[in-house]
Amino acid sequence: MLSLTEENYLKAIYHLSEGGSKAVLTNALAEAMSTKAASVTDMIKKLSAKEVITYEKYYGVNVTAKGKSEALMVIRKHRLWETFLVDKLGFAWDEVHEVAEQLEHISSPRLIEKLDEFLGYPKVDPHGDPIPDSKGKIKVQPLIPIDQLPVGFHGKVAAVKDSDSNLLKYLDKIGARPGIKIKVLGKEEYDESMEILINDHRVFISKAVSQNILVVG
Amino acid sequence: MLSLTEENYLKAIYHLSEGGSKAVLTNALAEAMSTKAASVTDMIKKLSAKEVITYEKYYGVNVTAKGKSEALMVIRKHRLWETFLVDKLGFAWDEVHEVAEQLEHISSPRLIEKLDEFLGYPKVDPHGDPIPDSKGKIKVQPLIPIDQLPVGFHGKVAAVKDSDSNLLKYLDKIGARPGIKIKVLGKEEYDESMEILINDHRVFISKAVSQNILVVG
DNA sequence: ACTATTTTTTAGGTAAGTCTAAAAAATATA
DNA sequence: TATATTTTTTAGACTTACCTAAAAAATAGT
Ligand SMILES: [Mn+2]
Ligand SMILES: [Mn+2]
Ligand SMILES: [Mn+2]
Ligand SMILES: [Mn+2]
Numbered sequence: 340m341l342s343l344t345e346e347n348y349l350k351a352i353y354h355l356s357e358g359g360s361k362a363v364l365t366n367a368l369a370e371a372m373s374t375k376a377a378s379v380t381d382m383i384k385k386l387s388a389k390e391v392i393t394y395e396k397y398y399g400v401n402v403t404a405k406g407k408s409e410a411l412m413v414i415r416k417h418r419l420w421e422t423f424l425v426d427k428l429g430f431a432w433d434e435v436h437e438v439a440e441q442l443e444h445i446s447s448p449r450l451i452e453k454l455d456e457f458l459g460y461p462k463v464d465p466h467g468d469p470i471p472d473s474k475g476k477i478k479v480q481p482l483i484p485i486d487q488l489p490v491g492f493h494g495k496v497a498a499v500k501d502s503d504s505n506l507l508k509y510l511d512k513i514g515a516r517p518g519i520k521i522k523v524l525g526k527e528e529y530d531e532s533m534e535i536l537i538n539d540h541r542v543f544i545s546k547a548v549s550q551n552i553l554v555v556g
Numbered sequence: 557m558l559s560l561t562e563e564n565y566l567k568a569i570y571h572l573s574e575g576g577s578k579a580v581l582t583n584a585l586a587e588a589m590s591t592k593a594a595s596v597t598d599m600i601k602k603l604s605a606k607e608v609i610t611y612e613k614y615y616g617v618n619v620t621a622k623g624k625s626e627a628l629m630v631i632r633k634h635r636l637w638e639t640f641l642v643d644k645l646g647f648a649w650d651e652v653h654e655v656a657e658q659l660e661h662i663s664s665p666r667l668i669e670k671l672d673e674f675l676g677y678p679k680v681d682p683h684g685d686p687i688p689d690s691k692g693k694i695k696v697q698p699l700i701p702i703d704q705l706p707v708g709f710h711g712k713v714a715a716v717k718d719s720d721s722n723l724l725k726y727l728d729k730i731g732a733r734p735g736i737k738i739k740v741l742g743k744e745e746y747d748e749s750m751e752i753l754i755n756d757h758r759v760f761i762s763k764a765v766s767q768n769i770l771v772v773g
Numbered sequence: 774a775c776t777a778t779t780t781t782t783t784a785g786g787t788a789a790g791t792c793t794a795a796a797a798a799a800t801a802t803a
Numbered sequence: 804t805a806t807a808t809t810t811t812t813t814a815g816a817c818t819t820a821c822c823t824a825a826a827a828a829a830t831a832g833t
Contacts, residue, residue, distance in 0.1 A: 344820065365781055378821055380782055385819090397781060397828060428670040438664045445662075447655045453645040561790065582811055595791055597812055602789090614798060614811060776833080783826070792817075801808070 341389065343444045346413050348372060348382050349391055353402050353410035362399030408475045415471040417443040418464035419454050421501075425465040426458060432465040432516075433507035466507075467498025467517030467553070481556035485523065486531060486549035493522040496537075500551040514538035515552050558606065560661045563630050565589060565599050566608055570619050570627035579616030625692045632688040634660040635681035636671050638718075642682040643675060649682040649733075650724035683724075684715025684734030684770070698773040702740065703748060703766035710739040713754075717768040731755030732769050 341349065351371045355363045365383070369376045387394040391406030402410065420442040424430040430438075452473060455461075462478070463469055471477040482497055496519045499510050510516070514537055522536040531546040558566065568588045572580045582600070586593045604611040608623030619627065637659040641647040647655075669690060672678075679695065680686055688694040699714055713736045716727050727733070731754055739753040748763040761769075 342819080366779095374820090375822065376781065377783080377823080381820075424667070424670075428667070428674055430666075430670065434666070438662070438667050441662045441664070445655070445658045447658070449647075449651070450641070450645070450655050453641075453647065457645055559789080583809095591790095592792065593811065594793080594813080598790075774833100776831100778829105778831070780829070781827080784824085785822100787820100787822075789819085790817100792815100794814085794816105796813070797811080799808100799810070801806100803804100803806080 341391070341409060345382070345386060345389070345391075346409075346444060348379075349386060349402070349406055349410050350413050352386075352392060352400060353407065353414070356402055362395075362401050364399045368400075411471040411475040411477060413443050414477075415473075415475070416445070416451055418468055418470040419451060419458060419461070421464045421466070422458050422461050422470070423454060426461075431508075432501075432511065433504040435465065436501055436504070463498070463517065464501075465517075466501035467496070468501065482553035483556040484550040485521065485535070485552045485554060486533065486546050488523050488554070490523050490526055492554075493520070493536075494554045495519065496521050496552060497555045498553045500553070503551075506548070506551055509548065510552065513542050513544070514540070521552070521554065558608070558626060562599070562603060562606070562608075563626075563661055565596075566603060566619070566623055566627050567630050569603075569609060569617060570624065570631075573619055579612075579618050581616045585617075628688040628692040628694060630660050631694075632690075632692070633662070633668055635685055635687040636668060636675060636678070638681045638683070639675050639678050639687070640671060643678075648725075649718075649728065650721040652682065653718055653721070680715070680734065681718075682734075683718035684713070685718065699770040700773040701767040702738065702752070702769045702771060703750065703763050705740050705771070707740050707743055709771075710737070710753075711771045712736065713738050713769060714772045715770045717770070720768075723765070723768055726765065727769065730759045730761070731757070738769070738771065 348368070351368060352363050355367055355371060365376050365379050368383075369379045372379065383392060383394050383400050386392045386406070387400070390403060391409055392400045392402055394400045417439045420439045421432075421435040424435040424438060425432055455473065461470055469478045469480070480497065485492075496515055496517050498517055499507070499515060501507065515521070519538060523533060524536055524541065525534040527533065531549075532543060533546075533549055534541060534543050535549075536542075565585070568585060569580050572584055572588060582593050582596050585600075586596045589596065600609065600611050600617050603609045603623070604617070607620060608626055609617045609619055611617045634656045637656045638649075638652040641652040641655060642649055672690065678687055686695045686697070697714065702709075713732055713734050715734055716724070716732060718724065732738070736755060740750060741753055741758065742751040744750065748766075749760060750763075750766050751758060751760050752766075753759075
């Protein structure tokens with residue numbers, strides 16, 4: 340149905356529309372896809388013809404119900420493969436994203452159901468991101484980056500941003516993994532750095548780090 | 557280096573050149589790729605430019621050392637994935653080929669080494685085909701289809717042809733799997749059908765079946 | 774309200790991989 | 804050897820996904 344490229348565009352549109360209720364704009368999508376606005380306009384016409392998005396000229400695009408379902412299937416595959424790579428093959432969590440970007444396009448409903456079963460029907464991927472079930476149902480929890488939390492807050496790490504490999508390496512080093520207890524010990528107004536208690540260790544982290552550690556809101 | 561399409565052409569050329577020492581002809585390749593001769597001519601120019609084959613106009617192509625190595629890596633991936641699907645995910649051996657055709661193009665040296673380790677460094681895939689090692693070394697045993705064997709021969713099934721899903725379903729039903737003992741009980745000259753002893757059962761099989769069951773020559 | 778700037782779309786073009794139809798080369802036949 | 808047939812290549816065209824440059828629409832500034 341959708342080509343590999345179309346799947347990637349649709350996934351990007353879905354992610355950009357998460358949270359915000361506004362339409363996804365051409366330039367934002369071009370930025371996300373590392374491509375040019377003209378290419379985006381070409382592609383959104385195709386996706387619109389395939390009825391996975393609605394498109395109004397100059398006003399951006401919205402994902403349809405059909406499109407959301409297809410996007411969630413790609414995301415399901417991505418996160419199941421990441422889980423496989425970490426849990427079964429022993430990959431580090433900072434090594435899986437690029438490979439999962441390829442594996443998410445393998446087309447075989449049977450494969451993904453068998454993989455899900457093999458992994459024990461995981462609810463979240465190695466970075467704490469929820470895995471949509473076979474019907475496309477996803478548990479959306481509002482997550483808050485810890486840089487926005489007050490001093491004294493304590494809870495558990497729910498997820499981390501999985502975009503940057505070097506960030507993930509550092510988060511792993513300080514023990515900031517999903518499920519780990521975390522407490523905000525202090526905040527520095529000047530540079531928005533903070534001191535946290537994690538894994539029974541006091542750690543100072545900059546905002547560049549703290550905005551990538553998420554707790555349930 | 558090579559695109560998905562180029563990988564598929566190269567693999568087909570490699571398979572067509574196996575056994576025979578002659579150059580692979582345009583029409584044979586077109587047939588194997590389910591495409592037209594004109595498309596093949598275009599592609600072999602590209603593969604020749606990338607030095608994975610040598611090409612002489614009107615006389616066909618040959619795989620270079622570099623090309624053989626690249627083809628064997630694709631075949632290695634295909635067979636490791638088939639083994640994963642059967643051994644770990646519980647696929648039947650007639651269900652894996654199409655999915656492996658997709659998975660063989662995933663590009664990640666680390667992934668394939670980890671997968672090999674996870675599977676316990678298998679020597680053959682579910683159909684008995686040898687899996688090239690990480691250096692591209694493959695154990696080539698001369699295999700003979702049992703329709704060419706004399707009455708009275710006994711040995712073990714080494715491999716089966718994995719091309720047709722319905723054939724594989726039937727072979728599985730009569731128990732013709734790699735490693736199973738087999739004996740030729742009788743041959744009928746008229747239609748080249750034969751009676752074999754397999755799995756302690758006498759089975760009559762037509763040539764269409766017997767030419768797809770292979771033993772070590 | 775009228776420019777100026779930014780954003781988006783359109784126009785036209787490229788590369789990969791495919792096709793059909795026609796030309797060229799190789800092979801088979803008489 | 805000359806002709807007929809088969810095989811292969813070339814020519815020209817289509818689709819997908821991309822690009823640059825120019826036009827059009829929307830937004831911002833005065
Ligand atoms: Mn990821
Ligand atoms: Mn992830
Ligand atoms: Mn196969
Ligand atoms: Mn096989």
